[in-house]
Amino acid sequence: MSTEQGWAAPRAQGPVNGRVTVPGSKSISNRALILAAIADGPSHLTGLLAARDTSLMRGALTALGVGITENEQHTVTVTPGSLKGPASVDCGLAGTVMRFVPPVAALADGVIEFDGDPYARERPMNVILGALRTLGVQIDDHGTGRMPYAVSGAGSVRGGKVTLDASGSSQFVSALLLAGARYDEGVDIRHDGKPVPSQPHLDMSVAMLRERGVHVDDSEPNRWVVAPGPIRALDTAIEPDLSNAAPFLAAAVLTGGEVTVTGWPAMTTQPGDQLKDIFTRFGAEVTRTDDGLTVRGTGRVQGVDLDLSEVGELTPVIAAVAAFADGPSYLRGIAHLRFHETDRLAALEHEFNALGGDVTQLDDGLEIRPKPLHGGLFGTYGDHRMAHAAAVLGLLVDGLEIENIGTTAKTLPEFPEMWSGLAG
Incomplete structure (x- = not known):
């Protein structure tokens, strides 16, 4: 239910019990779309997430000249095309x-302009834009290192070494x-700085490339070498997010209930x-079977x-659980969250404390x-993970109210209905 202020978060009347099926992974969906767009033939994607982020990705690739169609069974067919501009890409958030x-747009012939939501213009882009310039790509960002900016594609990218x-x-x-595999010399990426966060997402990118026949050498710490060559078209079933x-x-952890998320992959x-x-660390009982993952409070x-540090995106919900623990909690390794959809550390501190909580930012958490x-009223700052935390x-x-x-x-467009069905 919504009021003039916000959406009334359901209050649990007892242990929350139920089964939930979540749609496809956003991270896998958008990687699969990118790789299919520059593959050596058409790819068919099943279980692709239908949400704003994937819609923006589909729109971006279509603008570049990629063919994307969907049948009545919601199988999405991606057909690589001749990448070209002029074109405009809406990044949203x-x-x-x-x-x-942008690294794909660099392969296009013509100018590709990028812009997004107001807060997107505050997110630093200088790292990727600077790397592309090193690899021979012409970019005009008016010296800001942020959106809006334009990539002037020449139909190919030299590639090579970049730090x-x-x-x-x-x-x-x-x-x-x-x-990188589509660049003339491939790409030799070297990281120089504090540890890279979200290592599982890097593992995901490397695994998906190897599935498509791309040679990636990540045997040396903080270095990834992608050999030039084709990206094989691959029909892909997207895992649940x-x-x-x-x-x-x-919800099960906090209310002493039992919730099963179906289709949880074994690997x-x-x-x-x-x-x-x-x-489990919070004290719940967790089991995985062929049916899914079950958590019992x-x-x-x-x-x-x-x-x-590897799972920063989970921080808002984890913080919400910690707010009801039997003692203090410390969430570390997440300084990079200050540059996500919003400054998540500042937002969590402010919103929790506005409800009477006691949350303090640390240097890294x-x-x-x-x-x-x-x-x-819990502010969300246009950030889906903040809304999830508020619901918890x-x-x-x-x-x-949210x-x-x-x-x-x-x-997850269906979240309000799914949450009300489970928790209400």
Whole structure:
């Protein structure tokens, strides 16, 4: 239910029990779309996520000249075409679009202009733009290192060696990995800086390239060498989005209930798979069978000390669980979240404390000291993960309203209905 202020978060009336099927992984979907767009033939994608981020990716690739069609069974066929401009790409607030598409646009013949949502113009792009310039790509960003900017494609990219600092986002490396095989000399990427966050997402990019016949050498730390050559077309079934499963499983942890997310893969490169260990650390019972992943709350939520450097996107929901623990929690290794859809560390600190919480930013994370919370309007900053966190808090807090619940359409348009069905 919505009011003039926000969406009333359902309050749990007892243990939350149920089964949930989450749509396809955004991270895999957008990587599969990129690779299919520059493959050596048509690819068929099943289970592709239908959400704002994937819609923006499809729109971007279509603008470049890629053919994308969908049949009545929702199988998406991607047919590579002659990449060309002039064209305009709307990145919205999708990091995968604003970072993965420019290296592909560099292969086009013509000028490709990039812009996005107002906050997207604040997200630093200088790392990927500087790397592309090193590889021989002409870019006009008016000296800002941010959007809007234009990539002037010449139909090919020289490629070769490039050194960058990817400590702000693993997407800077993935962006070059995904397109690098199509560059004349391939690409030899070297990272120089603090550790690259979200290592599982890099593993995902490398694995998907190898599945398509691309040779990637990542045997040396902080170096990735992609050999030039074709990218084989590959029909792909997209896994469920495990990160989007986080709030549903958290409901079981907090209420002493039992929730199963169906179709949980036995093996995956998705960072969300670490939820199995994370919720166990909180004190829940976690089991995986062929049916899916089941989390059972035990009636106790323990404080945790977690390094979330590989799974930063899970931080908002984990912080919401920690707000009801039996002691303080420390979430570390997530300084890079200051440059996500919003400054997530500042946003979590402000919104939790506005409800009576006690959250303090650390240099690289958050300290959360549980205190009784009260209702109020929870700001989401256009960030879907903030909305997920608010929904989890609302399970145990009367009168909590979520501003702009529609922001969950970024990766899970059905979230309000799914959440009400499970928690309400």
